[in-house]
Amino acid sequence: MTTLAASSPRNISSAIYTHDILAERPWSYVLKHGQTLRIVDSEGQQAVDALLYCLADPTERYSAQDTLRTQGSAYVDLGTRLVSNKGRVMAHITADSCGRHDTSAGCCSCESNAVRFGEATKYQHACRENFILELSKYGMTKRDIVANLNFFMNVPIDPDGKFTVVDGISTPGNYVDITMDLDVIFVISNCPQVNNPCNGFNPTPIRVLIWDQDRF
Amino acid sequence: MTSLETKREVAEANRRRYEELRAAGQEATPKALPSATALGAAPILENAVISREEIPADWYAIVRLRRGEALRIADPSGRSSVSVIGWRDEDTSERINCADTVKVQWSAAVSKGRVILSDMGRVLFSVIEDTSGAHDILVGGSTPAAYGAASRNTQENFIAGAAKVGLGVRDIPPCVTFFAPVSLDENGCFVWNQGRKQPGDFVDLRAEMNAILVLSNCAHPLDPARPSAAQPVVLVRHRIPQAAADDPCRTGSPEAMRAFQFTDRLYA
Numbered sequence: 001m002t003t004l005a006a007s008s009p010r011n012i013s014s015a016i017y018t019h020d021i022l023a024e025r026p027w028s029y030v031l032k033h034g035q036t037l038r039i040v041d042s043e044g045q046q047a048v049d050a051l052l053y054c055l056a057d058p059t060e061r062y063s064a065q066d067t068l069r070t071q072g073s074a075y076v077d078l079g080t081r082l083v084s085n086k087g088r089v090m091a092h093i094t095a096d097s098c099g100r101h102d103t104s105a106g107c108c109s110c111e112s113n114a115v116r117f118g119e120a121t122k123y124q125h126a127c128r129e130n131f132i133l134e135l136s137k138y139g140m141t142k143r144d145i146v147a148n149l150n151f152f153m154n155v156p157i158d159p160d161g162k163f164t165v166v167d168g169i170s171t172p173g174n175y176v177d178i179t180m181d182l183d184v185i186f187v188i189s190n191c192p193q194v195n196n197p198c199n200g201f202n203p204t205p206i207r208v209l210i211w212d213q214d215r216f
Numbered sequence: 217m218t219s220l221e222t223k224r225e226v227a228e229a230n231r232r233r234y235e236e237l238r239a240a241g242q243e244a245t246p247k248a249l250p251s252a253t254a255l256g257a258a259p260i261l262e263n264a265v266i267s268r269e270e271i272p273a274d275w276y277a278i279v280r281l282r283r284g285e286a287l288r289i290a291d292p293s294g295r296s297s298v299s300v301i302g303w304r305d306e307d308t309s310e311r312i313n314c315a316d317t318v319k320v321q322w323s324a325a326v327s328k329g330r331v332i333l334s335d336m337g338r339v340l341f342s343v344i345e346d347t348s349g350a351h352d353i354l355v356g357g358s359t360p361a362a363y364g365a366a367s368r369n370t371q372e373n374f375i376a377g378a379a380k381v382g383l384g385v386r387d388i389p390p391c392v393t394f395f396a397p398v399s400l401d402e403n404g405c406f407v408w409n410q411g412r413k414q415p416g417d418f419v420d421l422r423a424e425m426n427a428i429l430v431l432s433n434c435a436h437p438l439d440p441a442r443p444s445a446a447q448p449v450v451l452v453r454h455r456i457p458q459a460a461a462d463d464p465c466r467t468g469s470p471e472a473m474r475a476f477q478f479t480d481r482l483y484a
Contacts, residue, residue, distance in 0.1 A: 059385040064315075065356025069437050074354060074404040085371075085385070087359055104324070104354055106315025111337030115320050115475045117233065142335075143386050147315045157354075157400050161325030162242055163318045194227070196234050201227035 004079050008095035008177050010036065010216045017210040023203040024192035026130035028137065030055055031180045034213030036094060039151055039188070040175045042207050045168035045200035047153040047191040049107045049127045051135075051146065052082060052090050055183040058140060060084045064103040064147035074157050076101035076149060082178070085146075090184055095177035098170040102155040105165060107131065107148050108193045117195045130189035138185055150191075151176050153198050167197045237470070241322035245469040249329040253345040255416045260288060266453040271298075271433040273446035276373035278380055278430055279453060280305065281423035283483060286344065286456040289394055289431065293447035294415035297396040297436040299357035299370045301378075301389055302340055305426035308383055310336045314353045314390040320471045326351040326392060329464050331424070331472055335389075338479040339472075340427055342465035344456075345420035350397030350412035357391050358434045363444055370432040377430030394419050396436040408438040422456055422465075424479050 012018075020042070021027045031037055039048050054060040063085040068074060070083045078096040081089045106112075107127035114122040131145050152170040157163050178186075192203050266285065271277045273296070281287055289298050304310040313335040318324045320333060328346035331339045357370025374388045397412035421429075431451070435444040459466045459476060466476045 063356075063390075065354070065390045066359065068406075069355045069359075072406055074400055074406070085388070087361055087371075104315060105319050106313065109316075109335065109337070111335070111478075112313075112316045112320060112333075115316075115333070115337040115471050115478065116237070119474070141309070143309050145335075147390050157324055157404065159400055159402065161323045161399070163322055163324045164238060164242070165319070195230055197231065201230050202223070 004094055006078060006095065006097055008038070008175070010038070010177065010211050012209065014215055015209040015211050019208050021188065021190045021206050021208060023205050024125055024190060026134040026187070026189050027208065028134045028185060028187040029210070030183065031186050031210065032183050033180050036177050036179045036211045037186060038175050038177045038209040040173065040207040040209070041098070041152045041170045042172065043204040044170055044172040044174065046170070046204050046206055047168065047193070047198040048151040048206055049189040049191050050149040050151060051131065051187045053185040054084065054090065055185055058138065058144070058185065060086050060088070061144070061146055062090060062149065067103060074104060076103050089181045091178050091180045093176060094179040098152055098174040098176060100154050100169055101176065102150040102153040103147065104157065105150055105153065105155045107189065108191065113195060121195055124194070125192040127189040127191050131187065134187050165196045165198050168200065238322065241469060241471065246323070248468060249327065250464050252328055252349050253347045255347050255414065258345045258420070260452055260454050264454045264456065266455060269451045270448050271431065271451065272448050274368035274434050274444065276377045276430055276432045277451060278377050278428065279451060281427045281429060281453065283423055283426055284455060284458050286420050286422040286454055287429070288418055288420050288452040288454065290416070290418035290450040291395050292416060292450065294413050294417060295445040295447050296433055296449050297393050297439065298449055299391045299393040299432040299434065300429055301374055301391045302427050302429040303383070303387065304334060305428050308387060308428070310334045311387065311389050312340055312392070314392060318353060320475070321469065324353055326353055329468050331465055331475060332392060333475060337475060338482065339424035339475045341421040341423050342459065343419060344422045344465060345418065348395055348412065348417045348419065350395070350409060352393040352396035352398040352436060355398055355406055355438060357393060357432055358437045362437045367444065368434060370434045373432035373434065374430055381428050393436050398438055406438060408440060422459070424459065424476065425482060
Protein backbone atom coordinates (compact mmCIF):
# COMPACT_ATOMS: atom_id res chain seq x y z
CA MET A 1 0.00 0.00 0.00
CA THR A 2 1.50 3.30 -1.04
CA THR A 3 1.01 6.15 1.36
CA LEU A 4 0.72 9.75 0.24
CA ALA A 5 2.39 12.41 2.33
CA ALA A 6 3.77 15.87 2.08
CA SER A 7 6.77 14.48 3.92
CA SER A 8 8.13 11.26 2.38
CA PRO A 9 8.78 8.16 4.49
CA ARG A 10 11.72 7.27 2.24
CA ASN A 11 15.17 7.26 3.77
CA ILE A 12 17.98 8.75 1.69
CA SER A 13 20.39 6.00 2.77
CA SER A 14 18.12 3.36 1.16
CA ALA A 15 18.15 4.99 -2.27
CA ILE A 16 19.71 2.80 -4.98
CA TYR A 17 20.74 5.78 -7.12
CA THR A 18 21.64 9.41 -6.48
CA HIS A 19 22.69 11.89 -9.13
CA ASP A 20 23.05 15.65 -9.41
CA ILE A 21 21.80 17.07 -12.70
CA LEU A 22 23.79 20.16 -13.61
CA ALA A 23 22.01 23.41 -14.27
CA GLU A 24 20.55 23.53 -17.80
CA ARG A 25 21.21 19.85 -18.56
CA PRO A 26 19.01 16.85 -19.47
CA TRP A 27 18.82 13.41 -17.85
CA SER A 28 16.89 10.19 -18.38
CA TYR A 29 16.50 6.79 -16.78
CA VAL A 30 14.44 3.64 -17.22
CA LEU A 31 12.32 3.26 -14.09
CA LYS A 32 10.56 0.00 -13.26
CA HIS A 33 7.02 -0.42 -12.01
CA GLY A 34 7.03 0.25 -8.26
CA GLN A 35 10.24 2.26 -8.21
CA THR A 36 10.11 5.83 -6.92
CA LEU A 37 11.95 8.79 -8.38
CA ARG A 38 12.56 11.78 -6.15
CA ILE A 39 13.42 15.14 -7.71
CA VAL A 40 15.01 17.56 -5.26
CA ASP A 41 15.01 21.29 -5.97
CA SER A 42 18.42 21.63 -4.35
CA GLU A 43 18.68 25.41 -4.33
CA GLY A 44 15.00 26.36 -4.71
CA GLN A 45 12.90 28.01 -7.46
CA GLN A 46 14.11 25.65 -10.18
CA ALA A 47 11.65 24.37 -12.78
CA VAL A 48 12.13 20.73 -13.83
CA ASP A 49 10.54 19.76 -17.14
CA ALA A 50 9.64 16.08 -17.44
CA LEU A 51 8.26 13.57 -19.97
CA LEU A 52 7.34 9.90 -19.49
CA TYR A 53 7.21 7.15 -22.13
CA CYS A 54 6.12 3.53 -21.74
CA LEU A 55 9.18 1.32 -22.04
CA ALA A 56 7.24 -1.46 -23.79
CA ASP A 57 5.72 0.89 -26.38
CA PRO A 58 6.95 4.49 -26.37
CA THR A 59 4.03 5.60 -28.57
CA GLU A 60 2.18 5.42 -25.26
CA ARG A 61 3.39 8.48 -23.39
CA TYR A 62 2.49 11.06 -20.78
CA SER A 63 -0.51 13.19 -21.74
CA ALA A 64 -1.10 16.49 -19.99
CA GLN A 65 -4.69 16.84 -21.21
CA ASP A 66 -5.62 13.27 -20.20
CA THR A 67 -4.05 13.87 -16.80
CA LEU A 68 -5.99 17.10 -16.21
CA ARG A 69 -9.26 15.68 -17.53
CA THR A 70 -8.98 12.63 -15.30
CA GLN A 71 -8.17 14.79 -12.30
CA GLY A 72 -10.75 17.49 -13.04
CA SER A 73 -8.41 20.27 -12.02
CA ALA A 74 -5.50 22.21 -13.42
CA TYR A 75 -2.53 21.70 -11.09
CA VAL A 76 -0.27 18.77 -10.28
CA ASP A 77 0.23 17.98 -6.59
CA LEU A 78 0.16 15.17 -4.04
CA GLY A 79 -1.86 12.21 -5.35
CA THR A 80 -1.98 13.37 -8.98
CA ARG A 81 -2.03 10.39 -11.34
CA LEU A 82 0.08 10.90 -14.45
CA VAL A 83 -2.07 9.50 -17.26
CA SER A 84 -0.93 8.33 -20.71
CA ASN A 85 -2.43 9.13 -24.11
CA LYS A 86 -4.10 5.71 -23.86
CA GLY A 87 -5.74 6.47 -20.55
CA ARG A 88 -3.48 4.39 -18.31
CA VAL A 89 -1.90 5.61 -15.09
CA MET A 90 1.86 5.70 -15.70
CA ALA A 91 2.90 7.03 -12.29
CA HIS A 92 1.55 9.04 -9.39
CA ILE A 93 2.81 11.65 -6.95
CA THR A 94 3.43 9.98 -3.59
CA ALA A 95 5.12 12.80 -1.70
CA ASP A 96 5.37 16.51 -2.31
CA SER A 97 6.93 19.06 -0.01
CA CYS A 98 6.35 21.91 -2.50
CA GLY A 99 2.63 21.68 -3.29
CA ARG A 100 2.40 23.28 -6.70
CA HIS A 101 3.47 21.95 -10.10
CA ASP A 102 2.33 22.71 -13.65
CA THR A 103 1.46 20.72 -16.75
CA SER A 104 -0.17 23.37 -18.97
CA ALA A 105 2.72 25.67 -19.84
CA GLY A 106 4.83 23.27 -21.89
CA CYS A 107 8.59 23.57 -22.24
CA CYS A 108 10.68 26.48 -23.43
CA SER A 109 12.13 26.34 -26.92
CA CYS A 110 14.38 28.61 -28.96
CA GLU A 111 11.42 29.29 -31.22
CA SER A 112 8.89 30.16 -28.52
CA ASN A 113 11.48 32.27 -26.69
CA ALA A 114 11.93 34.32 -29.87
CA VAL A 115 8.16 34.94 -30.00
CA ARG A 116 7.83 35.70 -26.29
CA PHE A 117 10.95 37.70 -25.57
CA GLY A 118 12.27 38.89 -28.94
CA GLU A 119 14.52 37.39 -31.56
CA ALA A 120 17.66 38.13 -29.53
CA THR A 121 16.71 35.25 -27.22
CA LYS A 122 16.50 32.68 -30.01
CA TYR A 123 20.07 31.49 -29.51
CA GLN A 124 19.73 30.63 -25.85
CA HIS A 125 19.68 27.07 -24.59
CA ALA A 126 16.15 25.72 -24.02
CA CYS A 127 14.35 22.67 -22.67
CA ARG A 128 13.31 21.47 -26.09
CA GLU A 129 16.97 21.27 -27.13
CA ASN A 130 17.54 19.09 -24.06
CA PHE A 131 14.53 16.90 -24.83
CA ILE A 132 15.56 16.43 -28.47
CA LEU A 133 19.04 15.31 -27.45
CA GLU A 134 17.91 13.04 -24.63
CA LEU A 135 15.11 11.42 -26.67
CA SER A 136 17.55 10.71 -29.51
CA LYS A 137 19.14 8.09 -27.22
CA TYR A 138 15.91 6.10 -27.47
CA GLY A 139 15.31 6.56 -31.20
CA MET A 140 12.77 9.32 -30.64
CA THR A 141 12.59 12.77 -32.23
CA LYS A 142 10.90 16.16 -31.91
CA ARG A 143 7.68 14.45 -33.04
CA ASP A 144 7.69 12.58 -29.73
CA ILE A 145 7.86 15.69 -27.54
CA VAL A 146 4.41 16.21 -26.08
CA ALA A 147 3.11 18.68 -23.50
CA ASN A 148 5.25 18.02 -20.44
CA LEU A 149 5.20 18.30 -16.69
CA ASN A 150 6.89 21.25 -14.99
CA PHE A 151 7.80 20.30 -11.46
CA PHE A 152 8.31 23.24 -9.07
CA MET A 153 6.89 25.63 -11.67
CA ASN A 154 4.16 27.96 -10.48
CA VAL A 155 1.63 28.84 -13.20
CA PRO A 156 -1.65 30.10 -11.76
CA ILE A 157 -4.62 30.19 -14.15
CA ASP A 158 -7.33 32.70 -13.20
CA PRO A 159 -11.06 32.03 -13.64
CA ASP A 160 -11.00 34.39 -16.64
CA GLY A 161 -8.15 32.41 -18.21
CA LYS A 162 -5.29 34.72 -17.27
CA PHE A 163 -2.19 32.54 -17.43
CA THR A 164 1.08 33.58 -15.78
CA VAL A 165 4.42 31.99 -14.98
CA VAL A 166 5.18 33.52 -11.58
CA ASP A 167 7.93 33.10 -9.00
CA GLY A 168 8.30 29.49 -7.87
CA ILE A 169 7.23 28.68 -4.32
CA SER A 170 9.78 25.88 -3.87
CA THR A 171 12.49 26.47 -1.29
CA PRO A 172 15.94 24.81 -1.18
CA GLY A 173 15.52 21.07 -0.57
CA ASN A 174 11.87 20.84 -1.57
CA TYR A 175 11.16 17.54 -3.32
CA VAL A 176 8.53 15.55 -5.15
CA ASP A 177 8.32 11.72 -5.15
CA ILE A 178 6.90 10.02 -8.25
CA THR A 179 6.10 6.30 -7.98
CA MET A 180 5.87 4.33 -11.23
CA ASP A 181 2.78 2.31 -12.13
CA LEU A 182 4.38 1.02 -15.35
CA ASP A 183 7.94 0.60 -16.63
CA VAL A 184 8.76 4.03 -18.02
CA ILE A 185 11.50 6.05 -19.70
CA PHE A 186 11.62 9.14 -17.50
CA VAL A 187 13.15 12.18 -19.21
CA ILE A 188 14.09 15.43 -17.50
CA SER A 189 15.28 18.81 -18.69
CA ASN A 190 16.68 20.96 -15.90
CA CYS A 191 15.20 24.17 -17.28
CA PRO A 192 17.69 26.75 -18.65
CA GLN A 193 15.11 29.57 -19.01
CA VAL A 194 16.44 32.97 -17.89
CA ASN A 195 13.72 35.17 -19.37
CA ASN A 196 10.93 34.46 -16.89
CA PRO A 197 10.69 33.78 -13.14
CA CYS A 198 10.38 29.96 -13.37
CA ASN A 199 14.01 29.56 -12.30
CA GLY A 200 14.33 32.78 -10.32
CA PHE A 201 16.26 34.08 -13.38
CA ASN A 202 19.14 31.83 -12.29
CA PRO A 203 19.13 28.12 -13.32
CA THR A 204 20.58 25.82 -10.65
CA PRO A 205 21.38 22.09 -10.21
CA ILE A 206 18.81 19.55 -9.05
CA ARG A 207 19.21 16.09 -7.50
CA VAL A 208 17.45 12.85 -8.40
CA LEU A 209 17.22 9.74 -6.19
CA ILE A 210 15.64 6.35 -6.90
CA TRP A 211 14.19 3.78 -4.49
CA ASP A 212 13.16 0.22 -5.25
CA GLN A 213 9.60 -0.77 -4.50
CA ASP A 214 8.83 -0.85 -0.77
CA ARG A 215 12.50 -0.39 0.18
CA PHE A 216 12.38 2.84 2.10
CA MET B 217 32.38 44.81 -11.37
CA THR B 218 32.38 41.16 -10.34
CA SER B 219 30.78 38.53 -12.52
CA LEU B 220 28.29 37.93 -9.72
CA GLU B 221 27.16 41.55 -9.92
CA THR B 222 26.90 41.30 -13.70
CA LYS B 223 24.80 38.15 -13.37
CA ARG B 224 22.52 39.86 -10.90
CA GLU B 225 22.11 42.86 -13.18
CA VAL B 226 21.23 40.65 -16.14
CA ALA B 227 18.69 38.83 -13.97
CA GLU B 228 17.16 42.11 -12.84
CA ALA B 229 16.98 43.39 -16.42
CA ASN B 230 15.29 40.14 -17.51
CA ARG B 231 12.79 40.43 -14.67
CA ARG B 232 11.95 44.01 -15.66
CA ARG B 233 11.38 42.96 -19.27
CA TYR B 234 9.20 40.07 -18.12
CA GLU B 235 7.06 42.39 -15.99
CA GLU B 236 6.66 44.81 -18.90
CA LEU B 237 5.59 42.00 -21.21
CA ARG B 238 3.20 40.65 -18.58
CA ALA B 239 1.56 44.04 -18.10
CA ALA B 240 1.16 44.44 -21.86
CA GLY B 241 -0.08 40.88 -22.31
CA GLN B 242 -2.57 40.84 -19.45
CA GLU B 243 -3.72 44.44 -19.26
CA ALA B 244 -3.33 46.20 -22.62
CA THR B 245 -3.87 43.27 -25.04
CA PRO B 246 -7.21 41.98 -23.66
CA LYS B 247 -8.71 45.49 -23.78
CA ALA B 248 -7.81 45.77 -27.47
CA LEU B 249 -9.32 42.42 -28.51
CA PRO B 250 -12.21 42.69 -30.98
CA SER B 251 -15.66 42.00 -29.58
CA ALA B 252 -17.40 38.72 -30.38
CA THR B 253 -19.06 38.25 -33.76
CA ALA B 254 -22.85 38.59 -33.62
CA LEU B 255 -24.87 35.47 -34.36
CA GLY B 256 -25.82 35.48 -38.03
CA ALA B 257 -23.26 38.16 -38.91
CA ALA B 258 -20.17 37.82 -41.15
CA PRO B 259 -21.81 36.02 -44.09
CA ILE B 260 -19.45 34.22 -46.48
CA LEU B 261 -19.77 35.38 -50.08
CA GLU B 262 -20.98 32.53 -52.26
CA ASN B 263 -18.17 32.99 -54.79
CA ALA B 264 -15.61 32.67 -51.98
CA VAL B 265 -16.81 29.21 -50.94
CA ILE B 266 -14.46 26.37 -51.91
CA SER B 267 -16.32 23.50 -50.32
CA ARG B 268 -18.91 22.63 -47.68
CA GLU B 269 -19.06 19.56 -45.55
CA GLU B 270 -21.21 18.33 -42.71
CA ILE B 271 -19.58 16.20 -40.01
CA PRO B 272 -22.14 13.80 -38.51
CA ALA B 273 -22.28 13.53 -34.74
CA ASP B 274 -19.28 11.65 -33.32
CA TRP B 275 -17.35 11.64 -36.62
CA TYR B 276 -14.30 13.48 -37.87
CA ALA B 277 -13.13 15.31 -40.96
CA ILE B 278 -9.75 16.05 -42.51
CA VAL B 279 -9.36 19.52 -44.02
CA ARG B 280 -6.40 20.90 -45.93
CA LEU B 281 -6.29 24.70 -45.75
CA ARG B 282 -3.96 26.90 -47.79
CA ARG B 283 -2.74 30.32 -46.79
CA GLY B 284 -5.43 32.65 -48.09
CA GLU B 285 -8.19 30.32 -46.97
CA ALA B 286 -10.31 30.05 -43.86
CA LEU B 287 -12.53 27.40 -42.36
CA ARG B 288 -15.87 28.21 -40.78
CA ILE B 289 -16.95 25.70 -38.15
CA ALA B 290 -20.62 26.16 -37.33
CA ASP B 291 -22.69 24.45 -34.66
CA PRO B 292 -26.34 24.96 -35.74
CA SER B 293 -27.78 23.05 -32.77
CA GLY B 294 -25.65 24.70 -30.11
CA ARG B 295 -25.07 21.26 -28.60
CA SER B 296 -21.82 20.13 -30.23
CA SER B 297 -18.12 20.71 -29.53
CA VAL B 298 -15.38 20.36 -32.14
CA SER B 299 -11.85 19.28 -31.18
CA VAL B 300 -9.09 20.33 -33.58
CA ILE B 301 -5.47 19.33 -34.16
CA GLY B 302 -3.28 20.32 -37.09
CA TRP B 303 0.10 20.25 -38.76
CA ARG B 304 2.02 22.30 -41.33
CA ASP B 305 1.45 20.69 -44.69
CA GLU B 306 5.04 20.94 -45.94
CA ASP B 307 6.59 19.54 -42.72
CA THR B 308 4.22 17.75 -40.39
CA SER B 309 6.79 17.68 -37.58
CA GLU B 310 5.51 21.23 -37.07
CA ARG B 311 2.16 21.04 -35.29
CA ILE B 312 -0.36 22.83 -33.10
CA ASN B 313 1.07 23.65 -29.69
CA CYS B 314 -1.56 24.48 -27.09
CA ALA B 315 0.96 25.11 -24.31
CA ASP B 316 2.86 27.71 -26.34
CA THR B 317 -0.47 29.23 -27.43
CA VAL B 318 -1.58 29.95 -23.85
CA LYS B 319 1.87 30.81 -22.53
CA VAL B 320 2.78 33.22 -25.32
CA GLN B 321 -0.60 35.02 -25.17
CA TRP B 322 -0.72 35.06 -21.36
CA SER B 323 -4.20 33.55 -21.52
CA ALA B 324 -6.01 30.22 -21.76
CA ALA B 325 -9.08 32.02 -23.12
CA VAL B 326 -9.32 31.45 -26.88
CA SER B 327 -11.47 34.07 -28.60
CA LYS B 328 -11.74 36.36 -31.62
CA GLY B 329 -8.44 38.15 -32.20
CA ARG B 330 -6.30 35.34 -30.75
CA VAL B 331 -3.93 33.05 -32.63
CA ILE B 332 -3.18 29.34 -32.35
CA LEU B 333 0.55 28.71 -32.54
CA SER B 334 2.67 25.89 -33.86
CA ASP B 335 5.60 24.48 -31.90
CA MET B 336 7.98 26.45 -34.14
CA GLY B 337 6.97 29.91 -33.00
CA ARG B 338 4.66 30.48 -35.94
CA VAL B 339 0.93 30.99 -36.37
CA LEU B 340 -0.98 27.89 -37.50
CA PHE B 341 -4.32 29.73 -37.67
CA SER B 342 -6.00 32.91 -36.40
CA VAL B 343 -9.46 33.16 -34.88
CA ILE B 344 -10.91 35.89 -37.12
CA GLU B 345 -14.61 35.44 -36.31
CA ASP B 346 -16.09 33.94 -33.17
CA THR B 347 -19.61 34.24 -31.80
CA SER B 348 -18.84 32.25 -28.68
CA GLY B 349 -15.55 33.05 -26.96
CA ALA B 350 -16.08 29.91 -24.88
CA HIS B 351 -13.59 27.26 -25.94
CA ASP B 352 -11.28 24.79 -24.24
CA ILE B 353 -7.54 24.48 -24.69
CA LEU B 354 -6.60 22.77 -21.41
CA VAL B 355 -8.74 19.64 -20.97
CA GLY B 356 -8.70 18.04 -24.42
CA GLY B 357 -11.14 15.78 -26.26
CA SER B 358 -13.22 12.77 -25.32
CA THR B 359 -11.79 9.28 -24.80
CA PRO B 360 -13.23 5.75 -24.70
CA ALA B 361 -13.88 6.35 -21.00
CA ALA B 362 -16.40 9.13 -21.63
CA TYR B 363 -19.40 7.29 -23.09
CA GLY B 364 -18.27 3.67 -22.97
CA ALA B 365 -15.85 1.78 -25.17
CA ALA B 366 -18.47 1.20 -27.88
CA SER B 367 -18.87 4.92 -28.63
CA ARG B 368 -16.84 6.92 -31.06
CA ASN B 369 -14.57 9.45 -29.38
CA THR B 370 -12.04 12.12 -30.16
CA GLN B 371 -9.00 10.10 -29.10
CA GLU B 372 -9.82 7.42 -31.71
CA ASN B 373 -11.03 9.94 -34.31
CA PHE B 374 -7.65 11.68 -34.14
CA ILE B 375 -5.80 8.38 -34.61
CA ALA B 376 -7.95 7.56 -37.65
CA GLY B 377 -7.69 11.07 -39.11
CA ALA B 378 -3.92 11.24 -38.61
CA ALA B 379 -3.51 7.81 -40.24
CA LYS B 380 -5.25 9.02 -43.39
CA VAL B 381 -2.66 11.75 -43.91
CA GLY B 382 0.25 9.40 -43.25
CA LEU B 383 0.71 10.23 -39.57
CA GLY B 384 0.49 8.15 -36.40
CA VAL B 385 -0.08 8.23 -32.65
CA ARG B 386 3.26 10.03 -32.17
CA ASP B 387 1.91 12.94 -34.18
CA ILE B 388 -1.20 13.60 -32.11
CA PRO B 389 -0.68 16.70 -29.97
CA PRO B 390 -3.01 18.23 -27.36
CA CYS B 391 -6.06 19.80 -29.01
CA VAL B 392 -8.21 22.89 -28.83
CA THR B 393 -11.97 22.30 -28.59
CA PHE B 394 -14.36 24.91 -29.96
CA PHE B 395 -17.79 25.49 -28.37
CA ALA B 396 -16.56 23.86 -25.14
CA PRO B 397 -17.20 26.44 -22.40
CA VAL B 398 -14.66 25.31 -19.79
CA SER B 399 -13.40 27.64 -17.10
CA LEU B 400 -11.58 27.24 -13.79
CA ASP B 401 -12.92 27.97 -10.34
CA GLU B 402 -10.85 29.54 -7.58
CA ASN B 403 -9.41 26.12 -6.66
CA GLY B 404 -8.31 25.28 -10.18
CA CYS B 405 -11.19 22.83 -10.75
CA PHE B 406 -12.68 22.76 -14.24
CA VAL B 407 -16.24 24.03 -14.65
CA TRP B 408 -18.63 23.53 -17.61
CA ASN B 409 -20.67 26.66 -18.43
CA GLN B 410 -23.62 25.32 -20.45
CA GLY B 411 -25.19 28.79 -20.64
CA ARG B 412 -22.38 29.98 -22.88
CA LYS B 413 -23.42 27.64 -25.73
CA GLN B 414 -25.96 28.90 -28.25
CA PRO B 415 -27.48 27.53 -31.48
CA GLY B 416 -25.71 28.97 -34.51
CA ASP B 417 -22.34 29.52 -32.85
CA PHE B 418 -19.47 29.61 -35.32
CA VAL B 419 -15.76 30.35 -35.56
CA ASP B 420 -13.69 31.26 -38.63
CA LEU B 421 -10.12 29.98 -38.58
CA ARG B 422 -7.82 31.67 -41.08
CA ALA B 423 -4.85 29.52 -42.11
CA GLU B 424 -1.59 31.47 -41.69
CA MET B 425 0.40 28.52 -43.06
CA ASN B 426 -0.58 25.69 -45.36
CA ALA B 427 -2.15 23.32 -42.89
CA ILE B 428 -3.76 19.94 -42.45
CA LEU B 429 -6.46 19.84 -39.77
CA VAL B 430 -8.34 16.95 -38.22
CA LEU B 431 -11.63 17.97 -36.63
CA SER B 432 -13.56 15.66 -34.30
CA ASN B 433 -17.25 16.32 -33.67
CA CYS B 434 -17.57 14.53 -30.33
CA ALA B 435 -19.08 15.93 -27.16
CA HIS B 436 -16.50 17.43 -24.84
CA PRO B 437 -15.62 15.15 -21.90
CA LEU B 438 -16.93 17.73 -19.41
CA ASP B 439 -20.27 18.11 -21.22
CA PRO B 440 -22.66 16.52 -18.69
CA ALA B 441 -25.26 15.41 -21.28
CA ARG B 442 -25.80 11.63 -21.40
CA PRO B 443 -26.15 10.24 -23.96
CA SER B 444 -23.83 12.46 -25.98
CA ALA B 445 -25.42 15.73 -27.09
CA ALA B 446 -23.39 15.92 -30.31
CA GLN B 447 -25.30 16.96 -33.44
CA PRO B 448 -23.99 17.52 -36.99
CA VAL B 449 -21.67 20.51 -37.48
CA VAL B 450 -20.99 22.36 -40.72
CA LEU B 451 -17.60 23.19 -42.25
CA VAL B 452 -17.24 25.85 -44.93
CA ARG B 453 -13.83 26.20 -46.52
CA HIS B 454 -13.53 29.59 -48.21
CA ARG B 455 -11.11 32.05 -49.77
CA ILE B 456 -10.14 35.10 -47.76
CA PRO B 457 -7.48 37.84 -47.98
CA GLN B 458 -4.25 37.13 -46.11
CA ALA B 459 -3.61 39.01 -42.86
CA ALA B 460 -2.91 42.66 -43.71
CA ALA B 461 -0.39 44.80 -41.83
CA ASP B 462 -3.16 46.18 -39.63
CA ASP B 463 -4.97 42.88 -39.10
CA PRO B 464 -6.19 42.73 -35.48
CA CYS B 465 -4.90 39.19 -34.96
CA ARG B 466 -1.46 40.30 -36.15
CA THR B 467 -1.31 43.57 -34.21
CA GLY B 468 -3.00 42.29 -31.04
CA SER B 469 0.24 41.95 -29.11
CA PRO B 470 4.01 42.19 -29.61
CA GLU B 471 4.11 38.39 -29.36
CA ALA B 472 1.53 37.96 -32.13
CA MET B 473 3.40 40.42 -34.34
CA ARG B 474 6.59 38.39 -33.98
CA ALA B 475 4.79 35.09 -34.60
CA PHE B 476 3.27 36.52 -37.82
CA GLN B 477 6.65 37.89 -38.88
CA PHE B 478 8.25 34.45 -38.43
CA THR B 479 5.36 32.81 -40.30
CA ASP B 480 5.53 35.25 -43.23
CA ARG B 481 9.21 34.35 -43.68
CA LEU B 482 8.21 30.78 -44.56
CA TYR B 483 6.38 32.06 -47.61
CA ALA B 484 8.48 35.13 -48.50
